[in-house]
Amino acid sequence: MRIYSKGKIDLTKQSAYLYQFFTTCYALFLVFFSMQSFAVQEKPDPKTLVVHYTEMPSLIAGVVGVPSLRIYSNGYVQIFYPDFMRQAGHYEVTLNQTEMVQLHDLLTDEQILAFDEGDIRNQMAVTRQSRVNTLGSLSNTSDVSDITLDIYPGQFRLAKPEPLSQDKSVQITWSGLKQDAQSYPEIVVLQSLRQIQQSLSAIMVHPNIQKVDQ
Amino acid sequence: MWYGLILIGLLISQSAESGVFEFAGDEHGADVIAHPTGYFANGQTLVVTVGIAPSSLHAEEMVVPVQNVINVWNQLKPTVNNVKHNQISSKEFDFESVALHELGHCIGLAHPNLATESGLVGDDKDFTKSTRGANNRFDLDEGVDGVIGSGDDLRGDDVNLHWFAKAINNPFVLPNVIDKTTYSRDIDDLPFGDIYVANGERHVSDLFGVSNTESVMQQGIFAGETRRTLTADDVATMRLGMSGLDMIAGTEDDYDLTLRYVGFTETADIVFDFDDEASFAACQIRGVFLRQDKNHVTINRAQVSFSTDFAWHFNNEITALPEVTDTTVSIKVNGSSENTTLTQGDNLSLMVELSPGTNEGKQVDYWVWVDTPVGTFWLNNQLQFVRSNLPIRAFGGPLLDLPSFQVFDSPVANLPSGSYKAFFAVDNNLDNIIDATFQDQVDFSIIQ
Numbered sequence: 023m024r025i026y027s028k029g030k031i032d033l034t035k036q037s038a039y040l041y042q043f044f045t046t047c048y049a050l051f052l053v054f055f056s057m058q059s060f061a062v063q064e065k066p067d068p069k070t071l072v073v074h075y076t077e078m079p080s081l082i083a084g085v086v087g088v089p090s091l092r093i094y095s096n097g098y099v100q101i102f103y104p105d106f107m108r109q110a111g112h113y114e115v116t117l118n119q120t121e122m123v124q125l126h127d128l129l130t131d132e133q134i135l136a137f138d139e140g141d142i143r144n145q146m147a148v149t150r151q152s153r154v155n156t157l158g159s160l161s162n163t164s165d166v167s168d169i170t171l172d173i174y175p176g177q178f179r180l181a182k183p184e185p186l187s188q189d190k191s192v193q194i195t196w197s198g199l200k201q202d203a204q205s206y207p208e209i210v211v212l213q214s215l216r217q218i219q220q221s222l223s224a225i226m227v228h229p230n231i232q233k234v235d236q
Numbered sequence: 237m238w239y240g241l242i243l244i245g246l247l248i249s250q251s252a253e254s255g256v257f258e259f260a261g262d263e264h265g266a267d268v269i270a271h272p273t274g275y276f277a278n279g280q281t282l283v284v285t286v287g288i289a290p291s292s293l294h295a296e297e298m299v300v301p302v303q304n305v306i307n308v309w310n311q312l313k314p315t316v317n318n319v320k321h322n323q324i325s326s327k328e329f330d331f332e333s334v335a336l337h338e339l340g341h342c343i344g345l346a347h348p349n350l351a352t353e354s355g356l357v358g359d360d361k362d363f364t365k366s367t368r369g370a371n372n373r374f375d376l377d378e379g380v381d382g383v384i385g386s387g388d389d390l391r392g393d394d395v396n397l398h399w400f401a402k403a404i405n406n407p408f409v410l411p412n413v414i415d416k417t418t419y420s421r422d423i424d425d426l427p428f429g430d431i432y433v434a435n436g437e438r439h440v441s442d443l444f445g446v447s448n449t450e451s452v453m454q455q456g457i458f459a460g461e462t463r464r465t466l467t468a469d470d471v472a473t474m475r476l477g478m479s480g481l482d483m484i485a486g487t488e489d490d491y492d493l494t495l496r497y498v499g500f501t502e503t504a505d506i507v508f509d510f511d512d513e514a515s516f517a518a519c520q521i522r523g524v525f526l527r528q529d530k531n532h533v534t535i536n537r538a539q540v541s542f543s544t545d546f547a548w549h550f551n552n553e554i555t556a557l558p559e560v561t562d563t564t565v566s567i568k569v570n571g572s573s574e575n576t577t578l579t580q581g582d583n584l585s586l587m588v589e590l591s592p593g594t595n596e597g598k599q600v601d602y603w604v605w606v607d608t609p610v611g612t613f614w615l616n617n618q619l620q621f622v623r624s625n626l627p628i629r630a631f632g633g634p635l636l637d638l639p640s641f642q643v644f645d646s647p648v649a650n651l652p653s654g655s656y657k658a659f660f661a662v663d664n665n666l667d668n669i670i671d672a673t674f675q676d677q678v679d680f681s682i683i684q
Contacts, residue, residue, distance in 0.1 A: 077515060079514075079515045079516030079517070079543075080351065080352035080353075080455060080516075081334065081337070081455060081456065081457060081516050081517060081518075082329075082456070082457065082458075082459075082516060083456030083457055083458045084456075084458050105327045105459070106327050106328065106329060106459040106546060106547050107545055107546055107547065108544070108545055108546065108547055109545070110327070110547075147263065150263065151263070154264070154525075158524050158525055159522055159523070159524055160259050160264065160522065160523045160524070160525075160533060161520070161521065161522045161523070162258055162259060162520075162521055163514075163518050163519070163520045163521075164258075164338065164341040164346075164347075164518050164519045164520075164521075165337075165338070165341075165352075165455065165514070165516065165517060165518045165519075166352070166353075166514075166515065166518060167514075167515030167516065168352055168357075197352050197353065197355065198353075200513075200515070201520070
């Protein structure tokens, strides 16, 4: 008690600075760790990526940034809109378990994982020819968008009893998905792919997204 | 004489290059030509209405640029140096430039380059439009000049879809005569030394000494860039289509195109709408094969969709239109427009003059006739006056600038005495039916 009292009484100007220094260090330590956890959110382990989605309008020239979406196994989502879009910037959001399960079910659909572009294009060609022959009509949409979907089904970590999908990754690219899905309702896998696109697009405008300064 | 007119046209012209039509390809045939709404192989002026969806976002902001792009397509004027980088923010896309491109699709034009529909990415998309050929893959080698889309590209067995002038492989100049006599899709018709068809891409324009020029129909526009006027490539493609089913300019199945702005409506032939049906911007078209010829398709529905997700720049200034001048014609007797009396010792010379004004290049009928004491004589396409009770057309073809052209020169002694009325007329269309839209008359008498 005395010592303490003495110590308090005997504090020199120098020791006061020392006290201030340690206090500051402690504060910085707290800030550092809070930033550290934030940084973990910002830069999750790329190995935990479950899906990477981009959609680029074909009429736009040059590689000046592509609207993109990355979703990681813990539900963390990174969204990017290039400068020329109204929502330009980086965003983040974290999906809940239910949303992740829904996403898993869509992305690990058997037909999606076995996606065969050539086969689908053949089916489309047959349908188009049939329409020309029967209806005499043709159709076309200019300047559609090109999507790229990289799926890593093995990275899902869900509290689900069913086994995880295989570890291989699947890349799907498609030009004009929206139009093709409308034009060929009988091609089931196109409808599934379109459903995935719609779900991912919805995540890109998720009500909880937060803008992140870069 | 009228061969002279044609010759004038040819002299004025330089060989040029055209582009690609919607629906042309493996599926429907490489020779498919797409025509705007309303074309059914009878010579006429097609009027295609263009409107703005009343409930569309940016509806009011679209009014000026949509009218501008209509004017540009109606005028069909080729330009160079049409790529500008100083008119809008680098973070915006120019609505007017994109609308000009999409409207081109809506009236039948496709991308001159392979574009994204090829499945290719990056610079490879700039190679000239083709099918994959027998080996079922695109053969892409930019050749010695290192410029993709130029005349020395090595394209293996890729089947060219790009219509080009036979005499010279240059997409940046425009001839007067544009039809299958001067154009081809067959690379065997390329000029000596060229290997493949050059397209209207901006780097190709450097090779031809017209930098910063790019076909409006070329797929690919940068943020901060404007491209608000057509190039020769765009104009030539359109006019090739306008040569009709037979693809011969000056025949009865030719047509003119007039795009007409009709304001806020959902019922125009082409409607602009920020309906988010497109990821950025697109024209959705439907068409039918013409009964007369399965290589020709008429578009029967078109819709231009834009996305609201992008930062758009809306031009709010009406494009400066060229001075509007009417077509004027005149006919003179011995250099005079006044009533003239000639005697047996005189010479009779009939001269016609034509100033096409803003209608220059339009396909029309020309008529020259003289009412004489012994009946009406019509100038035929052999440059001879022929007596006929029915009109005989002198020439069908483009409206040309004719400062002075002699159609008759003979001693009066060969002609009967009496009153004469000489007429020169041109129509505003090409159908071999006299309309005499623009007409002049001069009277003269021959006395003993």
